[in-house]
Amino acid sequence: MKANKGNVQIDGIDKKILRYLMEDARKPILEIARHIGISGAAIHQRLRKLEKSGLLAGSKFVLNPKALGYTTMAYVGIFLDKAMSNPQAVKALEQIPEVLECHYTTGNWSILVKVLCKDNEHLMFLLNKKIQQIEGVSRTETFISLDQQIDRQIAL
Amino acid sequence: MKANKGNVQIDGIDKKILRYLMEDARKPILEIARHIGISGAAIHQRLRKLEKSGLLAGSKFVLNPKALGYTTMAYVGIFLDKAMSNPQAVKALEQIPEVLECHYTTGNWSILVKVLCKDNEHLMFLLNKKIQQIEGVSRTETFISLDQQIDRQIAL
DNA sequence: ATTGAAATATGTTCGTA
DNA sequence: TACGAACATATTTCAAT
Numbered sequence: 001m002k003a004n005k006g007n008v009q010i011d012g013i014d015k016k017i018l019r020y021l022m023e024d025a026r027k028p029i030l031e032i033a034r035h036i037g038i039s040g041a042a043i044h045q046r047l048r049k050l051e052k053s054g055l056l057a058g059s060k061f062v063l064n065p066k067a068l069g070y071t072t073m074a075y076v077g078i079f080l081d082k083a084m085s086n087p088q089a090v091k092a093l094e095q096i097p098e099v100l101e102c103h104y105t106t107g108n109w110s111i112l113v114k115v116l117c118k119d120n121e122h123l124m125f126l127l128n129k130k131i132q133q134i135e136g137v138s139r140t141e142t143f144i145s146l147d148q149q150i151d152r153q154i155a156l
Numbered sequence: 157m158k159a160n161k162g163n164v165q166i167d168g169i170d171k172k173i174l175r176y177l178m179e180d181a182r183k184p185i186l187e188i189a190r191h192i193g194i195s196g197a198a199i200h201q202r203l204r205k206l207e208k209s210g211l212l213a214g215s216k217f218v219l220n221p222k223a224l225g226y227t228t229m230a231y232v233g234i235f236l237d238k239a240m241s242n243p244q245a246v247k248a249l250e251q252i253p254e255v256l257e258c259h260y261t262t263g264n265w266s267i268l269v270k271v272l273c274k275d276n277e278h279l280m281f282l283l284n285k286k287i288q289q290i291e292g293v294s295r296t297e298t299f300i301s302l303d304q305q306i307d308r309q310i311a312l
Numbered sequence: 313a314t315t316g317a318a319a320t321a322t323g324t325t326c327g328t329a
Numbered sequence: 330t331a332c333g334a335a336c337a338t339a340t341t342t343c344a345a346t
Contacts, residue, residue, distance in 0.1 A: 006225030006274075018217060025181035025215035028323095030339055042314050044341070055223040059181035060216055061174060065310045067211040069162030075231070075261070075268065090305045102306035105231070105299040112231065112299060116310055118162075143263040149246045150258035154221045154272055184340095186322055198331050200324065 008053045015156045017043055018050070022153060025059035065116055072117040073148065076131065077109035077141040085136025086110060092134040098126050109141070120144075164209045171312045173199055174206070178309060181215035221272055228273040229304065232287065233265035233297040241292025242266060248290040254282050265297070276300075 010018075013036065020032045029047070033040040050056045065071075080089055086104070093099045093113060101114035113131075117123040123144070131140060166174075169192065176188045185203070189196040206212045221227075236245060242260070249255045249269060257270035269287075273279040279300070287296060 005222060006227065008223040018219070021217040022219070023214075023216070025217050028339055038313095039315055040340080041316080041342085045313075053223060054220055057218045057220040058179075060179070060218055060309070061177040061181050062213040062216055063174070063178070063310060063312075064210055064213040066161060067164040067209060068310065070310060071162065073259075075259075094306060097311040099306060100308055100310070101304065103229075103231075103301040104303045104305070105301055107297070107299040109299070112301070113306075141263070143261040143265075143268060145259040145261055145268070147260045148257065149260070150250060150255060150269075152256055153216070154219060154224065154226060154256070155253040156219075184322060194330095195332055196323080197325085197333080201330075 008050075008055045010050070010055070010156075013038065014046055014050060017046060018156055021059070022156075025061075069118050070116050072119055072123050073145040074115050074117070074123055075143045075145070076113050076115055076127065077105075077143075078111040078113065078131070078137055079108075079139040079141075080110040080136045081138050082136065083110070089134050089136050093131075096126070096130050098122075098130075164206075164211045166206070166211070166312075169194065170202055170206060173202060174312055177215070178312075181217075225274050226272050228275055228279050229301040230271050230273070230279055231299045231301070232269050232271055232283065233261075233299075234267040234269065234287065234293055235264075235295040235297075236266040236292045237294050238292065239266070245290050245292050249287075252282070252286050254278075254286075 016036050017032055020027050020035070029043050030040045033043050047056070078089070080086060089111065090102060093102050093111075098115045098117055099113050100116055103112045104110070105112045115123070115126060117126055123142075127140060127142060131137060172192050173188055176183050176191070185199050186196045189199050203212070234245070236242060245267065246258060249258050249267075254271045254273055255269050256272055259268045260266070261268045271279070271282060273282055279298075283296060283298060287293060
């Protein structure tokens with residue numbers, strides 16, 4: 001599976017198709033076909049091409065975490081004792097379901113993670129009893145997201 | 157549209173269905189039905205219920221930004237002069253397509269944004285010519301994501 | 313790359329349990 | 330809730346352009 005690096009060519013029709021499907025992955029291809037005025041078979045073929053190109057990374061159902069009581073989102077900057085602990089620390093973070101993202105970053109911290117918790121108490125438990133317990137973690141800095149105003153993908 | 161807040165009840169069958177669809181939004185319901193051993197009509201009905209409950213927020217095609225040459229992701233903490241500038245600043249950030257997320261946060265900054273750029277040069281331009289130009293923005297702190305190790309949704 | 317048509321598979325509704 | 334049957338749509342392939 002070769003991942004085309006930065007040179008996938010898409011035209012306006014590809015963009016139209018993708019814009020529909022980025023908004024609703026289950027939108028029928030034939031419906032899109034009617035909207036943009038080409039045949040379903042053509043769209044089918046274009047999607048196969050886009051998938052092979054590596055631009056299409058898949059599709060997802062999106063859940064609303066608030067409906068399950070998860071109302072507290074936060075970013076946590078993690079200081080590690082030594083760079084050597086990094087891969088182990090990431091492995092430990094993978095085991096924590098509240099950790100949704102994990103980035104190696106430039107700047108102050110070794111690692112920046114995004115976490116999702118039910119409430120502040122849950123967040124406190126996560127920080128003190130889970131994340132701080134990981135070997136190599138010396139200190140953390142937490143930024144609670146009071147409100148997310150923008151959440152989107154790359155624009156076409 | 158009432159958004160159930162933290163008390164949506166789902167059982168093991170709901171979870172199984174959602175886990176399939178969170179991984180592949182276009183997986184046929186009938187295929188899932190065969191896997192978990194109930195009828196397609198039952199799944200259809202459960203999905204309608206889950207949608208009404210507010211847990212299902214929709215579905216998306218996921219693109220791989222690297223395929224379009226977007227290889228530099230970063231988090232940018234933004235200091236604002238006065239709290240009053242916040243809504244205006246967010247409006248301005250919405251107009252910048254490279255800004256994918258925007259959070260009001262506790263801690264050092266007023267706002268934390270996630271941005272996606274083609275390269276470091278593009279990031280520099282974004283910071284100096286777009287974000288810093290927004291009225292009320294006094295200073296920014298940038299953390300480049302060298303590598304994203306985890307990227308997932310809430311676990312069921 | 314695109315089309316229409318054919319074959320297969322799926323989505324959706326409804327009566328019933 | 331769940332089922333199956335019936336009907337409406339959609340997906341997928343293919344020969345032809």
